[in-house]
Amino acid sequence: MPPDRFTLGLVQMAMDDNSDANRSHALDMVAQAAQQGAQVVCLPELFASRYFCQREDAAAFDHAESFDGRTMRTCGACAEKYGIVLVVPFFERRAPGLYHNSVAVFDADGVCLGHYRKMHIPDDPAYYEKFYFTPGDLGFQSFSTRFGAIAPLICWDQWYPEAARLAVLRGASALLYPTAIGWHPHEKAAYGPAQFDAWQTVQRGHAVANGVYVAAANRVGLEPCDGQPGIEFWGASFIADPQGVLLAQASHDKEEIVLAEVDLAHLETIRRNWPFLRDRRIDAYQGITERFLDAPAKTAPDAMS
Amino acid sequence: MPPDRFTLGLVQMAMDDNSDANRSHALDMVAQAAQQGAQVVCLPELFASRYFCQREDAAAFDHAESFDGRTMRTCGACAEKYGIVLVVPFFERRAPGLYHNSVAVFDADGVCLGHYRKMHIPDDPAYYEKFYFTPGDLGFQSFSTRFGAIAPLICWDQWYPEAARLAVLRGASALLYPTAIGWHPHEKAAYGPAQFDAWQTVQRGHAVANGVYVAAANRVGLEPCDGQPGIEFWGASFIADPQGVLLAQASHDKEEIVLAEVDLAHLETIRRNWPFLRDRRIDAYQGITERFLDAPAKTAPDAMS
Numbered sequence: 001m002p003p004d005r006f007t008l009g010l011v012q013m014a015m016d017d018n019s020d021a022n023r024s025h026a027l028d029m030v031a032q033a034a035q036q037g038a039q040v041v042c043l044p045e046l047f048a049s050r051y052f053c054q055r056e057d058a059a060a061f062d063h064a065e066s067f068d069g070r071t072m073r074t075c076g077a078c079a080e081k082y083g084i085v086l087v088v089p090f091f092e093r094r095a096p097g098l099y100h101n102s103v104a105v106f107d108a109d110g111v112c113l114g115h116y117r118k119m120h121i122p123d124d125p126a127y128y129e130k131f132y133f134t135p136g137d138l139g140f141q142s143f144s145t146r147f148g149a150i151a152p153l154i155c156w157d158q159w160y161p162e163a164a165r166l167a168v169l170r171g172a173s174a175l176l177y178p179t180a181i182g183w184h185p186h187e188k189a190a191y192g193p194a195q196f197d198a199w200q201t202v203q204r205g206h207a208v209a210n211g212v213y214v215a216a217a218n219r220v221g222l223e224p225c226d227g228q229p230g231i232e233f234w235g236a237s238f239i240a241d242p243q244g245v246l247l248a249q250a251s252h253d254k255e256e257i258v259l260a261e262v263d264l265a266h267l268e269t270i271r272r273n274w275p276f277l278r279d280r281r282i283d284a285y286q287g288i289t290e291r292f293l294d295a296p297a298k299t300a301p302d303a304m305s
Numbered sequence: 306m307p308p309d310r311f312t313l314g315l316v317q318m319a320m321d322d323n324s325d326a327n328r329s330h331a332l333d334m335v336a337q338a339a340q341q342g343a344q345v346v347c348l349p350e351l352f353a354s355r356y357f358c359q360r361e362d363a364a365a366f367d368h369a370e371s372f373d374g375r376t377m378r379t380c381g382a383c384a385e386k387y388g389i390v391l392v393v394p395f396f397e398r399r400a401p402g403l404y405h406n407s408v409a410v411f412d413a414d415g416v417c418l419g420h421y422r423k424m425h426i427p428d429d430p431a432y433y434e435k436f437y438f439t440p441g442d443l444g445f446q447s448f449s450t451r452f453g454a455i456a457p458l459i460c461w462d463q464w465y466p467e468a469a470r471l472a473v474l475r476g477a478s479a480l481l482y483p484t485a486i487g488w489h490p491h492e493k494a495a496y497g498p499a500q501f502d503a504w505q506t507v508q509r510g511h512a513v514a515n516g517v518y519v520a521a522a523n524r525v526g527l528e529p530c531d532g533q534p535g536i537e538f539w540g541a542s543f544i545a546d547p548q549g550v551l552l553a554q555a556s557h558d559k560e561e562i563v564l565a566e567v568d569l570a571h572l573e574t575i576r577r578n579w580p581f582l583r584d585r586r587i588d589a590y591q592g593i594t595e596r597f598l599d600a601p602a603k604t605a606p607d608a609m610s
Contacts, residue, residue, distance in 0.1 A: 120584045139589055159581050161466030161514050162590045169598040198513045198548045198579075205510020208503045209466050243503045274503075276464050279425045280596070284444055285467045288593045291585070293474040 004265055006147035008174060008213070009038025010258040011047075012237040012250045014221035019048045019063065023071060027078050033257045034082035039108075039147045040262075042087040044219045044237075045155050045178040046101065049091070051233070054225040056131040064093035067115065072104060080110025085145040087152050089178040091132075092117065101133040103152040103178060105143045113143045118154040119163060126184065126231055129156070142170035148262060155179045158199070158216065162288065164206035168277075174213035174262050175206065181218060182233035196234055204244035211242040211271040213262045220253060242270040309570055311452035313479060313518070314343025315563040316352075317542040317555045319526035324353045324368065328376060332383050338562045339387035344413075344452045345567075347392040349524045349542075350460050350483040351406065354396070356538070359530040361436040369398035372420065377409060385415025390450040392457050394483040396437075397422065406438040408457040408483060410448045418448045423459040424468060431489065431536055434461070447475035453567060460484045463504070463521065467593065469511035473582075479518035479567050480511065486523060487538035501539055509549035516547040516576040518567045525558060547575040 011029045015022045026047050033041045046052075048071055052060040065071060071090050079086040085108050092102035092115075101118040117136030121129050140163055142151045151167035151174070158177045167175055181199060183192045207214040220235035238249040239260040247260035271277065287293050316334045320327045331352050338346045351357075353376055357365040370376060376395050384391040390413050397407040397420075406423040422441030426434045445468055447456045456472035456479070463482045472480055486504060488497045512519040525540035543554040544565040552565035576582065592598050 119586050119589060122584065124578070124580075135586065140592075156584065159514060159579070160585065161470065161510075162585070162593060165466060166590070166592050166598070169592060169595065171598075194548050194550055197550075201506060201549045202510045202513040205466075205507045205514070208507040209464055209510070243499050244506045245499055245502075273429075274464070275429075277597070279427065279461065280465065280467070281424050281440065282594050282596055284424060285471070285594050287445075287471050287474060288467060289587045289590050290474065291587055292582070293471070293476075 002144070002146060002148045005261055005263045006039045007037045008215055008239055008260055008262050009033035009036065009041045010215055010217040010237045010239065011041065011043050012218060012220055012235050012256045012258060013044060013047065014255055015047065015050050015219060015223070017050060022048050023074065027074065029255070029257065030078055030086065031082065033259070034084050036257060036259060038084065038257070038259055040085040040087070040145065040150060042176045042178060042215065042217045043089055044217045045089045045180040046091055047089055047219070050223050051180050051219070051231060053129050053132055054126045054223070054230055056128050060132065061099060064091040064099050066093050067104070072112065075104070076106050076110045076112060079106035079108060083108045085147055085150070087150070087176050087178065089154065098134055099132060100136060101129065101154055103154060105145065105150070105152060108146040113145065114141070116141055116152045116154070118157060120156045120160055122156040126225070140166035140170065142167055142172035148173050148264065150174050150176055152176050152178070155181060158203050161206065161209065164210055164212070168210040168212050172212060173264060173267055174215060177203065177214070177216040179216050179218040180233060182231040185229040185232055188232065196236065200236070200238065204240050207240045207242055208244040209276060211267060211274060211276065213239065213241060213267065215239040220255060242267045307451060307453045310566055310568045311344040312342045313520055313544055313565055313567050314338035314341065314346045315520055315522040315542045315544065316346065316348050317523060317525055317540055317561045317563060318349060318352065319560055320352065320355050320524060320528070322355060327353050328379065332379065334560070334562065335383055335391065336387065338564070339389050341562060341564060343389060343562070343564055345390040345392070345450065345455060347481045347483060347520060347522045348394055349522045350394045350485040351396055352394055352524070355528050356485050356524070356536060358434050358437055359431045359528070359535055361433050365437065366398070366404060369396040369404050371398050372409070377417065380409070381411050381415045381417060384411035384413060388413045390452055390455070392455070392481050392483065394459065403439055404437055405441060406434065406459055408459060410450065410455070410457060413451040418450065419446070421446055421457045421459070423462060425461045425465055427461040431530070445471035445475065447472055447477035453478050453569070455479050455481055457481050457483070460486060463508050466511065466514065469515055469517070473515040473517050477517060478569060478572055479520060482508065482519070482521040484521050484523040485538060487536040490534040490537050493537065501541065505541070505543065509545050512545045512547055513549040514581060516572060516579060516581065518544065518547060518572065520544040525560060547572045
């Protein structure tokens with residue numbers, strides 16, 4: 001049986017152009033997190049490189065690696081060395097011309113429990129991910145680790161209530177979102193605060209709606225692109241409890257370790273007092289699998305007679 | 306074609322033991338809202354009575370009325386008189402022993418466009434709704450009114466992302482939640498702020514996840530029950546924009562009209578820039594219609610091969 005509580009640690013870091021240096025720096029920060037008591041540690045999305053999706057460049061596929069590549073081997077060894085669960089985002093090369101934005105989960109003995117492939121792929125100015133990543137085909141998963149059941153999801157997934165719900169229905173006690181999100185510098189003054197607040201609010205909403213811990217591990221720093229200002233990653237990695245209460249939050253501009261405790265007794269108390277899972281109308285949710293419900297209510301999939 | 310913007314008004318009111326007085330007072334406040342420019346007005350849940358669900362009492366079924374009862378007739382006339390859309394919660398008597406917690410929607414010509422029956426029914430200490438209300442069987446709906454497409458949902462529904470999503474997939478520009486929620490006085494000091502914040506956060510989360518306006522019309526005031534302190538309804542009726550930004554919010558303790566503009570151009574802009582509906586993985590959401598996903602990922606409904 002896993003223990004009834006564990007310490008979750010998020011690595012908020014800045015990346016440079018040297019992938020070897022990024023990997024090494026990430027593992028240093030993982031070691032720091034472990035030394036500070038973290039038992040489950042999550043790295044940011046695509047931590048081994050700068051956020052190359054700011055432009056479409058076929059050469060950037062060189063950053064990808066196979067599931068048994070270098071990042072995986074070193075991270076597995078790191079998990080075993082410190083006796084921690086390690087959540088490792090990587091750019092997955094599955095076959096020539098077939099790539100995913102993925103996360104591997106290593107248990108505390110260094111064994112890889114499996115991986116998750118980002119299901120929702122964005123495509124917005126400077127976030128050209130549809131060029132690089134095939135949408136995931138492994139569904140939404142929860143992994144039973146030595147310390148507890150965790151569900152890795154990735155960045156754009158964080159806007160989707162369906163993803164959070166399905167991960168919780170699989171048994172997850174904590175949703176972990178490795179992330180790469182930031183401001184367009186020219187928009188920050190006018191729209192930045194509302195954008196950041198919407199991002200945190202929708203995730204805290206998942207915590208509330210599902211009675212689950214939610215954590216986001218973001219990168220930080222300005223990454224210019226093609227002589228333009230690029231993206232200012234907004235950091236603010238955070239951990240919220242099953243009522244959406246912020247337990248810990250990093251700054252917007254510095255590398256940090258974020259630590260908080262996941263307490264299954266607290267989760268149980270919240271779910272007993274706010275029993276949303278009890279009352280779900282699973283007889284009436286069929287329309288969720290439709291793109292849009294254009295038809296009149298009386299004939300469409302979620303209607304009942 | 307409906308106009309590209311309309312003013313939404315919420316009535317936040319206190320109820321006493323006299324249903325006639327409650328109805329009359331509610332219609333006075335609707336008139337005030339109309340005079341202040343509201344074009345779509347929403348009343349609080351079960352506004353014609355005190356919140357009788359604080360205890361289980363078969364005599365309380367006397368509060369129920371048929372779909373063509375007194376509340377409906379007077380509200381239809383009120384909608385026509387002021388040329389407003391009126392969202393009218395009522396305790397629906399459908400047949401002997403068959404009751405619903407419902408909402409009727411009157412268009413600005415006084416014609417009733419249909420009604421919604423609360424789909425998710427709570428049952429918590431002092432909220433014994435499962436004793437009174439049969440779960441709704443009309444599904445999640447959006448009504449096309451003179452001023453725009455609105456979806457009525459009711460109180461406990463507000464914790465369910467599925468309800469918000471399905472209403473938006475039906476075309477709603479605004480989700481309207483008539484509500485009766487408050488603090489147990491003995492819990493307020495310790496848990497009150499987190500409870501209120503969770504309630505507002507999950508609804509603002511629906512606004513963000515769906516790019517939709519969200520409004521909650523709550524009652525206010527202390528309603529004692531059987532010599533006990535009862536429930537202190539927390540008011541704070543609010544309207545949030547499609548990015549979750551609070552446009553207006555009432556106090557915790559006073560009767561008020563809450564007004565804000567629903568702007569379809571703003572909604573369009575937010576949805577273009579945060580195109581969550583575009584990327585939904587409708588091929589992978591089947592598990593949403595399951596109670597829990599106990600089975601291994603590789604054989605369960607939301608997995609893919």
